[in-house]
Amino acid sequence: MTIGNEQGGTVATLRDVAALAGVSLATASRVINGSTQVTTASVAAVSSAVAKLNYVPNRAARSLARRKTHMIAMVIPEQTSKFFSDPYFAAVIQGAAMRVSSTDYTLTLLIESDADPQKTMRFLEGGNVDGALILARHSRDASYVELSRSLPVVFGVRPLIDDGSEHYVVDVDNVEAAAKATQHLVDRGCRRIATISPPLDTSAGIDRSAGWRHTLRDAGLDAAQLEEGDFTPAGGAAAMRRMLERGPLPDGLMAASAQMASGALGVLKEHGLTVPGDIAVATIDDNYFSTNSSPPLTTVDLATDTKGAIMAETLLDLIEGRPVKPLTTIETRLIVRDSA
């Protein structure tokens, strides 16, 4: 016994509202859309009809007439493991969803299929949304930068291409975030500070390793080892192992993501090394990987949910034609815990 797909046709229509209020369709529409060109009598009559009928405008009809969908898309890379176990995505999505939920817009989740990445692009180009929030992989940057010529688009990560075309980015200053974490290690007296970096073909990898390097240089210290991770605990553990094999042992580690730091901590423990006794660890991003590890990690809070909210806000500004600056930088702050 299933519900079937008839909805019973009980949904009230604008025509019903107008009839009950004793006005024309046009006037009813004006009242509903908050036009000032209507008498208070009309407003009253229509409003009460709306309440009585529990009227909700049909989005499809409205979209068609206005040629606006009132829908925005959030594009997310497929790579299941990442999305699922990476608190970053959950936080951005939540921030954006919360911001959007206070408007008349609707947020739709678009997973960019590895098998058919063009599907996402066709959807976006097909006029199905008023704008898009992009969290996808750098390998597809070019397509999205291109897309932003015909559709309002906001990137959550600086695209790696720079062909001079304009695009909008909301992100933290990753150079600065890495510098804060590294400087903290310098300040507490570390002299041989290594880093586990995000992949060096991502803007996070490029920027965070740069922040680490220049902070050391400014402090008059030599850069110790750099090992690349992949944003996962396993990747962080592997990087830590390589670092330990190659030696010498650093006295400070700037693990450039809490997930990687958490993996590194496990390896350190295996080797009987204490944190922060033998090696002080600072990281970047504050989530359960940084709060829940032992010891809890000194980190730089990236305010990722705020970033999601501001991405959404920026996109709405773009869609509605309000002025927007190309780059919005989210503030970060150091949080000192036990690991450094």
Place this chain on the structure above:
Amino acid sequence: MTIGNEQGGTVATLRDVAALAGVSLATASRVINGSTQVTTASVAAVSSAVAKLNYVPNRAARSLARRKTHMIAMVIPEQTSKFFSDPYFAAVIQGAAMRVSSTDYTLTLLIESDADPQKTMRFLEGGNVDGALILARHSRDASYVELSRSLPVVFGVRPLIDDGSEHYVVDVDNVEAAAKATQHLVDRGCRRIATISPPLDTSAGIDRSAGWRHTLRDAGLDAAQLEEGDFTPAGGAAAMRRMLERGPLPDGLMAASAQMASGALGVLKEHGLTVPGDIAVATIDDNYFSTNSSPPLTTVDLATDTKGAIMAETLLDLIEGRPVKPLTTIETRLIVRDSA
């Protein structure tokens, strides 16, 4: 300099396709919708026109004509903290989004505002979606059960009301999951097995505490302490503290969620108690809270992303009029790690 909201009108329309293919609008539409009532010549002509023009059907127009939106909503409770730091929601959303992304449907995230819960309901009742996936709080069960009379609705958690009306649920068997975790403690020789339960006014709380209780009874053991938690690490820690204060110390703990277990572990450590030496700990749900704690936790995997996928699948079946059973149970399995 902003993009503004003109899209340049470059999007091809069905009329364009028909003209280029030399057929009528009706025929073009038929080809695009896979009708068999068309000659192969028409199919060829239209297909090539579609490719040439990069045509994508306008969803709004299609929705209006078909009176179907091709959109499904996932309703999530506001309570920021939960959604954000609770891997459960991320997993369900991901599973559902992945499943939906292989169809022509679109998944929209609806956050049920604490301030105006009626807003969500109006949206759902307004014919804006073809169906809804409900993850919201039990306090609103009645509204959603009521809603499911006029809209296909699938619950991710068994609603607490039972007024005889039919509704569709996709969930794990929480009684059984708790029994598996508890039985494992019994099997390893624990005699005084306590539990930290989810809130007892939720179906998870009711079922998991029941599974714990009846497993002990079947084993001929007395139920030791039960303390209520709230699904968070802090709640688990508080529950553990109360348990320790009241005594006596149990030799086994079935902490009914990995987050709560993680909080409890911290308190045990504070008190110098070892796991599993002094007290063996088993939990429910497998995520970074169970894999990332020390020791890693023996747990029952709830396959939460699969649950999300099956919720979506079930809803699509409902929408398209395929037969659906009222309850779909997701399989769970015990994963033995170091904590018990």
Place this chain on the structure above:
DNA sequence: CTGAAAGCGCTTACAG
């Protein structure tokens, strides 16, 4: 301030 009318881009009986 208000209403009649055209139009948004599709789908779908209906007639052929």
Place this chain on the structure above:
DNA sequence: CTGAAAGCGCTTACAG
């Protein structure tokens, strides 16, 4: 198998 036409439920110049 195909096409002309009506209609889905709104919005918005246009005329008054």
